Amino acid sequence: MAFARTGSVALLGVDGVVVEVQADIEPGLAAFTIVGLPDKAVNESRDRVRAAVVNSGEKWPLRKLTVGLSPASVPKSGSGFDLAIACAVLAACERLEPAVIERLLLVGELGLDGRARPVRGVLPAVLAAAEAGYARVAVAEATAAEASLVPGVEVLAVRSLRQLIALLCGEPEPEEPPEPLIPAGPDLALAGLCLPGIGIRRVGADAGAYAADGWRKDLSDVAGQFEARRALELSAAGGHHLFLKGPPGAGKTMLAERLPGILPPLGQKEALEVTAIHSVAGLLPPGRPLVGNPPYCAPHHSATMPAIVGGGSGLPRPGAASLAHRGVLFLDEATEFSARVLDALRQPLESGEVLIARSAGWLRLPARFLLLLAANPCPCGRWSRRGDSCGCTPTMVTRYQARLSGPLLDRIDLRVEVDAVSRAELLERAAPAESSAVVAARVLAARERSATRYRDTPWRLNGEIPGHELRTRYPLGPDALRDAEREMERGFLTARGLDRVLRVAWTAADLGGADRPQRDHVHTALALRGTAFRAAPPPDPCF
Template identity: 50%
Template sequence: MPLGRAYSVGVRGVDGAIVEIEAFITGGLPGVHLVGLPDAALQEARDRVRAAITNCGSAWPMTRLTLALSPATLPKMGSVYDIALAVAVMSAEQQQHWPKLDTTVLLGELALDGRVRPVKGVLPAVLTAKREGWAAVVVPIANLAEASLVEGIQVWGATSLSQLKAWLAGKGSLDDRVVGSASEPAPIADLADVVGQTHARFAVEVAAAGAHHLLLTGPPGIGKTMLAQRLPGLLPPLSHEESLEVTAIHSVAGLLSGSTPLITRPVFVAPHHTSTVAAMVGGGSGVARPGAVSRAHRGVLFLDECAEIGTSVLEALRTPLEDGEIRLARRDGVARYPARFQLVLAANPCPCAPARPSDCLCPAAAKRRYLGRLSGPLMDRVDLKVELHPVQSGAITATEGESTAAVRERVAAARAAAAERWAPHGVRTNAEVGGPLLRRRFRLDRATMAPLRQALDRGELSVRGVDRTLRVAWTLADLGGRTAPGLTDVNTALSFRQGGGDR
């Protein structure tokens, strides 16, 4: 029976599903009928596949051809199915079954001359094939380094449809997996470059140690952006599992390097203040693509001039800040992307933003409107609020502050202490700890909790604010090498929460 079959992977978000592709040749007028909810790019695959098959020396069936992609209810998008479609057609036309097709997943786009072109989302597709128990996967040669990041499955790279056909028939070979795919770490900006701002530097250290969110306010040119750019250098390297998570997101977004795709350091994402909601959280027709919050997963999302960002864009951050993921419903289904990032906000104190506060020309109403875009619910999720002040001339010639390497050692020790303490409860950083756990099993004594009770009674803190202040207090204790927060830690955490005080 003229029926051919091959397999590929459909990716939605960072999740995938195995797609079975069948080619059936029957009598009737010549024509190609593609079924299985294909999008426009997949509909055009009929012409690409026909030209590629013809140009690699194989025959195209001159009769009715039906191409079915299953599961039929799953929307299929993109050009990743091209080589699987071509192999299924050749198998049906030649009425020949290649045993390797029963254990191999095929991924790749075809050029008209039969070359195999790279595609997006190869890493999550290979992870899906491994999870589903497939023995091997064939990818474009340009994606081979990315696919080689996945252990436990055989990975092959193809340069052309002719080479793939010869390999299936046992008359040729494909390129094997490559090794050494870790990306070269970018140079780390040194914290010692920041002039003065002792209190803000300490806030950045606390943010790094506990994975807390941070707000920096102050006049232009005072060091807000410099401090934010140095936060990723204080964070520990990503674990192998975290590296694969982050790399998979960047694979779907099409942002990976071809030769060294693995991301091993926390990323720094700084979208422009004119970004839309779709650019921030993800969007697009069909199934949504990852936005800035997902690209910053396990890293830092820096929003400079945050008071200039649209209110709807800022409010869209509230759900990923709480849940650590973003779910985007679009025409072709719901895409889920991880989005556990550290948020750093930077803002001027008013629209005119003079170097000296006494030179401000803004009326009081304009000031309230300017920072009023930062809503209470959003600010309630920010643990550390720091106001930066102009530095004196002596700070420029003074001895430089601590380097990133020295601060990173303290951050690593604090994170190790927190990870050991919270490991039985399934979390690793203080910022992830649930409020009930802090208030019950790790409850502080009455005297230590007194400042928080008073702030709660005065309406200065919400219950969420109390929990977040406690998390910062635990981070301060970890940095100080203490087994539990004391009264000083709670007061310092409360001063950060309320945006005042110095170290």
């Protein structure tokens, strides 16, 4: 037979598209052509596949060979088509039974010696295969654990093309040494992001929870900063974005690195979503196929727009906003980031996804994250409420703070001024502060209360529910909004700001065990939003 087909997957963002790999052999001069919108990496598979087949002890057809990747309108990129192309060619040469590979999906790269090498994006590829009705997939052994996360799919873990041929033909399997684990290279990294295992900041399962030497970062290490700790707890319990402003050395980064430690573990569906994104980015730690804890991304302020929101030349890749999906995106020195980069986050903050427009169409990348900003109060950083000497003029301070636009700050639920820790707070603490485990237990209980309240809706956190739904379906206590109404009349609170105050008030009530927010919960939400409510008059004596 001179024709055979099998299946593979093309990645578009974090989604997979099943591709039919067809091989046709015709009489004529020896030639090898790949059609179907391949990129350079796919075109180079001609040399890889030919060498792998020959070095596996098989004969290569010395005739006109055409390999088609269908649908031809979908761009094909990467080296993950090698296994499928090799098997399709061998089936067209009658070395393999065509019926055996027709409903088999193959994802993997081939070395010149015939070894099966891992590729990125195996989890979304197998998810796409399962949705398309494939019951068997063949992947490199190094990515078999990742592929096995998808239920109902039989995974063939192969070390080489020779072993795969023996499996498909029912022949004795050759002994193959295992492929050594090779960590992701710099080409898979995004600007401003740290790879797993390099430095303290990591992208992955326990990101932000452990330092490089394994020492756990705990909230009990934070001296003082009671208002900031309260804001951190509210942020974790309700999914509220947070802005910490204060002088250098006040503990802003220290607090931010401890936020993932008080977030609940990811559910099964959320873990698969996060793992798929990290798999596409090539950032899954070796031997740990499932990301079970909220990720933590802390890009440098020199990061470009594609590095933060996704994109880049060729097929778009996930940026830090997507890598922080269901976790924390921490922008330290936020005022040093490009204004275009910061304002590009406004749309994901509202919708929970990034939409990248290209001439060929739109690409959706998940990006529902907790945004945590940290910045100095002025260019020199020495200004504080304690009267430290600051040499910046009012114009300099205004221009510096204006780098964070009003529309972006309006989407930040919690804004806290972090003062420098005093000597008494740092050296004379009578008792240790609460640990992350204690705070995490309260956060989990608050999230369970909100999930119970929203069980008949598509939302689970107070930070996700639209303001109109919150106002109409979940009324507050009597006169609870009196202070918020006063802030709106004074022009310090917008309609969007009122919705966010309501969300924070509900989170404060959930943490306090109340059935619905009262006036003191709204008071807390207004104070932590950083409005002029700090100077508001006291409540009426009749209340």
